[in-house]
Amino acid sequence: MRLIVFIVLLFSGVVQGQDLKNVQVLPYKNTREIVPYMKGMAKDLGVKCSYCHNMKNKSLDEIQHKFIARDMMSMVKQINEDFMTPMKVDAITCWTCHRGSTAPPHSIDDKPKPHEH
Numbered sequence: 001m002r003l004i005v006f007i008v009l010l011f012s013g014v015v016q017g018q019d020l021k022n023v024q025v026l027p028y029k030n031t032r033e034i035v036p037y038m039k040g041m042a043k044d045l046g047v048k049c050s051y052c053h054n055m056k057n058k059s060l061d062e063i064q065h066k067f068i069a070r071d072m073m074s075m076v077k078q079i080n081e082d083f084m085t086p087m088k089v090d091a092i093t094c095w096t097c098h099r100g101s102t103a104p105p106h107s108i109d110d111k112p113k114p115h116e117h
């Protein structure tokens, strides 16, 4: 019986392509779902995938920007769940603050900084 359950689970995983290895915050199950999000998010920050990823293996946690990005994803999720949704206003995104820069301005006198490696 256990073996059958295991085989069924394994099979459904393969069919749905659950191929992600190290996704702790985002709700996506496979590459097909996560890549469109990543493309939009990279644009929101004005960076390429390699800003956060070892391009040989994107599941590795090696680059500091990736750790910060994961925490920012948790922050955005929490703000939306705890505040935006209850207030019935549109969800915030990375763009809400970042506007195409890795260092969004903190005050009206700050100039948005261009992307730096």
Ligand code: HEC
Residues within 6 Å of the ligand: 019, 020, 021, 022, 023, 024, 025, 026, 031, 034, 035, 038, 039, 041, 042, 045, 047, 048, 049, 050, 051, 052, 053, 058, 059, 060, 065, 066, 067, 069, 070, 073
């Ligand atoms: C600003 C940082 C950042 C950029 C830029 C970025 N990613 Fe990511 N990516 C992450 C983080 C953080 C995670 C893990 C999310 C989590 O834990 O929920 C992730 C996870 C992934 C994963 C899942 C890997 C696995 O199996 O664990 C894939 C695939 C991926 N990204 C593809 C891309 C692609 C393609 C691009 C460029 C279009 C890109 N990413 C740009 C931060 C980034």
Ligand code: HEC
Residues within 6 Å of the ligand: 041, 045, 064, 065, 066, 068, 069, 070, 072, 073, 076, 092, 093, 094, 095, 096, 097, 098, 102, 103, 104
């Ligand atoms: C509430 C505003 C806000 C939101 C929303 C936000 N960020 Fe940020 N983010 C900031 C600020 C402010 C900084 C620090 C900029 C600086 O250093 O001056 C920052 C810094 C970062 C950095 C660090 C850049 C570096 O130098 O390493 C990354 C990566 C990042 N954010 C990713 C994200 C991602 C991904 C999202 C969406 C999931 C996001 N942020 C959403 C405000 C925000």
